[in-house]
Amino acid sequence: MLNYLTGYLSNTTDTPGVAGSNLWALIYILIIFAGVSGFVVLMNWGERKLLAHFQIRLGPMRVGPHGLLQPIADAVKLLTKEDVLPDGADTVIFRFAPVWVLLTAFTTMIVIPFGPQHAVTDMNIGILFMLGVSSLGVLGIIMAGWASNSHYPLLGSLRSSAQMVSYEVAMGLAIVSAVMMTSFTAGWDGAGTLSMVKIVEAQRLQGTWFIFKFFPLGFVAFAIFAIAMIAETNRAPFDLPEAESELVAGFHTEYSGLRWSFFMLAEYAGMFAVSSIATTLWLGGWLRPFPNLLAGKTWDMAFAMFPGVLVILVGFAAFYNAAKMPKHPAMKPQVVGLWVLGLVVVAVGLLMVMPPVALKISDIAWFVLKIGFFMYLYVWYRATFPRYRFDQLMKVGWKVLLPISLGVLVVTGIVGLTPELWAWMGGGR
Amino acid sequence: MVANDRDFYGDEWGERTSTVLDADELVLNMGPQHPSTHGVLRVILKLDGEKVLGTECVIGYLHRGVEKIGESRTYTMFAPYVDRMDYVAAVSNGLGYCQAVETLINVEAPPRAQYIRVILAELQRIASHQVWLGTHALDIGAMTPLFYTFRDREEILKVFEKYCGARLTTHAFRIGGCQYDTYDGFEKEVKKLCDFMEPKFGEYEELLTTNRIWVERTKGVGILNGDDCKALGVTGPVLRAAGVKWDLRKAQPYAAYPKMDFEIPVGENGDTYDRYMVRIKELHQSLRIIRQAVDSIPAGPIMAKVPKVLKPPVGEIYHSIEAPKGELGYFIVSDASLQPYRMRIRPPSFINLQALDKMVRGMLVADVVAVIGTLDIVLGEVDR
Amino acid sequence: MPEDNKANATPPSDGTQPTKTPATEAKVSSPNPPQSPANPEAKPAVAVPTTPKPAVPAGAAAAPAKPAVPPKPAGPTPQPWENEFIQRLKKVYGSGIREASTYLGQNYITVDVSIVSEILSAYRDDEAFDYLVDLTAVHYPKREKLEFEVIYILYSFAKNTRVRVKTQVANGASLPSAVEIWPTANWLEREAFDMFGIRFDGHPDLKRILLPDGWQGYPLRKDYGILQQDNAWVQGNLGIESGQ
């Protein structure tokens, strides 16, 4: 029994799913569920704060130091809110839709590789699985829009379905070009892979992230994916299904309370999922940057400690902000709270820079950092760009992204098969 | 209201006899509670999918009977009420009203007052356009310009507050001139404000003017050509964007405008993008006017000799000014009593809004929002 | 609301009662200077013989209004306004053109209601008055028959001039719609209908615009009290006395 429990821990190469350890798979699932939920809470705060700073505002400031407890306050509010059921709504579907959306969003998480063995399982069709499951999410949105018996949700869900279907094509083609790159790994005999772990492995073996592979081909494919993934997750500037100024709130106009929060949760989880695809396929997944330029054990150690250092810096930022809080008796609890928070964060950071820990968790930390970069981009776009109109969105999807991704795919194949041609064109690697 | 709805939806509306799956038309009720109808405008859209087949505006949710109030207040007392019509351009409303009454009683404000009026009215034009730009961009999905424009508008409101003690509903002018003289350092502050504004306008443009999404969303949307504008009585930047070079400040100059050197920006196509460009250029022209006015502001009295108790002789006059949104006119009938016998206000927003139907037919729902934004309506003025 | 509304709300005891609010007027005008002797002469001078505009009745309303301020004893008066176009109109329509005057530099022409449509078309087509600035009405309840004055304010982009075309209609009578001539008139006529109850024949969709459809009465008529509607609503819906 004990053997069964600890047996997996001695395994340092496989994910629990592959190793057949159901218990550890379950534990991983719980960790990921909790982790993603925690990420959503943090992202909720982070997006508001970031957006506020882009817009020369402060953002949440009153609930907790710098509004840090705001997501919790919101969660409590949403849980206690009335669950409104519109008149004439299709009750069963109306109630089921948010659950469905949430379910699909979280199901994709099981193949995300946070590290060589930090994934629930490593499927040989991993990327296909992610695409397939995440596109099922649109079904929930259509159900929500249809069941609400209201015009705005209906229009929103129709937009959403059309948008997701058309952007999935470009997205899929971009992914194929990345998958194709895996087959150029020396020693794999030209066999590519769809496994998420193996894709990162291929990047490690090839010594380059796919975003730099066949420059600019990899980069263009990445750019296409980066655009399509925004559309896929219904975020600005492609947030037509929930376009606030046109459709009020789009497909979730009629939702309230907990069910509405399911949609929010699913939206952020979806953002996490597609960002992790982008990270895995093009940004080297859990790999640290500059593997060739700054190679060696010392550099490995330095890069492993970097996330911890970053966390410590965040802690010091908390100290700085605590010192800068307005001097007012009413602010005292918040200032104290911020100091305590800073201390905790610094402690965590110190823990993370300790060499044994640092080496163990550096892959997860780098993966999360890369995802954080995408999250920042999401908010940045939202702060800057106007919203596309529906027909223009379709135009961009079908007339711009699709041809380019097709072209990239073809050219990638050609230059992959004929390295001499690539070398003659002056391309590197 | 109910009867009205029935008219529009047809008789079966109440009983729901027609099938829900009637795929031909969809009636979408936009507003009065809607994020982008700029207040309490209600637009009933008849849609085919997302294409607009027709619209009907339902207005009056903010009707306060300003014209009726005007009949029961003296001329002086009514001045604060006009501020509350177009509450983002209160100074312009007040300017129009005061000038209308001055025309009626045949009094002219002294030159210094005229200059102060021009400065404040142009500042108000900038502020009004900034509100327009922020909300219009927000309608089209760009959230951030709103905050930048409101931050910069804040500086103008601070000048208003310092000058007359109120930020929004200013009640800055009185019949016959101005109540308040400029405060110490007014000229310097206004000039500093101009220098502060110029680069900010550049930033708005950087965010929007060349942005491909903005261009696609606005070019060719809501086209209204010059003849349509004239037929529909549309004035202001909407008319100028259609290529009609007409501005009351030039056509029938008032206050100190004859002495100002400025240009009337015009567009070509009369689409939403042109209206945007015209207003952006107007921002710069306003700065130009303010700079000139501040430089050449004469000394002297700020109030003409106006009787304490105003009793204009029997007669009627119409006077209009170029408010930020178009021609704002006052038609006053006097019966030689203390109160106006009839106080008619010609609101630019009300008449411009009428063009909405023509502009959005055949467009998409998203364009309706853009067009409402580009018309720059204020419901306080539409409903009065 | 304040007391002046109450005064407004009291319906006139007889038809000749002034609809101005004597109470308020008397109150506000109390600190007036003493009566000026010049004013009585001003009155006939203002009321041009041809103008059927007894805006200032000689009756009760004028009494408190008398003490005008000295600076402009006579005040400007409407002067006759002549040009080729007016002469042509007069030739064609004869007495249909009641008056053509200019007051404080603003020109207006008063025409009979039967020919207003033709006059407006003539102005648009022959004189290039292509922009209907405003359409509004004024209520003169003390006039014998033609209680309402409907005013069209026209503007010509080419000539940069304005002109006001006025016509008079009786209560309950209607006049031709100008929507065909200027589409602007659509909402403006609806507003005039809403506020005054003036009907426009040929209007595509003549219904209330600012007020709800179930509204009783026409607010900008002089005999309309603000409180009656409020009282009726409060009593009908809440069963209590109105707090106004």
Add this chain to the structure above:
Amino acid sequence: MKVVTLLRKVFLVDLLKGLRVTFKYQHPKEIYTEQYPLERPQIAERYRGLPRMNVNPETGETLCIACDLCAKACPEHLIVVESERDPVTKRKVMTKFTFDVSRCMFCGLCEEACSTDCLELSQDFEIATFDRNQFIFDRKRLEQGPEGTEYTR
């Protein structure tokens, strides 16, 4: 020229320009928000806020001569002045003065009408109360002026 436009389009220059503007404004020093009760705004000298009745600083007597001009000037008729004639001095003495702030639009006409600089619109802008009756300011409150609002949270 055409080529330049095309290149700009391909390299998303228009979008990057916008991104630069928003990126620049992230700096904390650009934040424009005022944390209101903690940081108080600067109110202009001429600000028209809550009304106040001035008293003679030496004697503490009111400056009001009960001339009723403010009540007459008020467009909303929200000022009520009651007075009686002092039998000794033969002067009008104000007995009651109420100012209904809930209907006030702070146009400043009353302050302009006041012939003795008594009625004045002060710089106080914190009008909110828990009770509508508190909007009706009587003479005592007007003379005392606004009591400072203190925020505990």
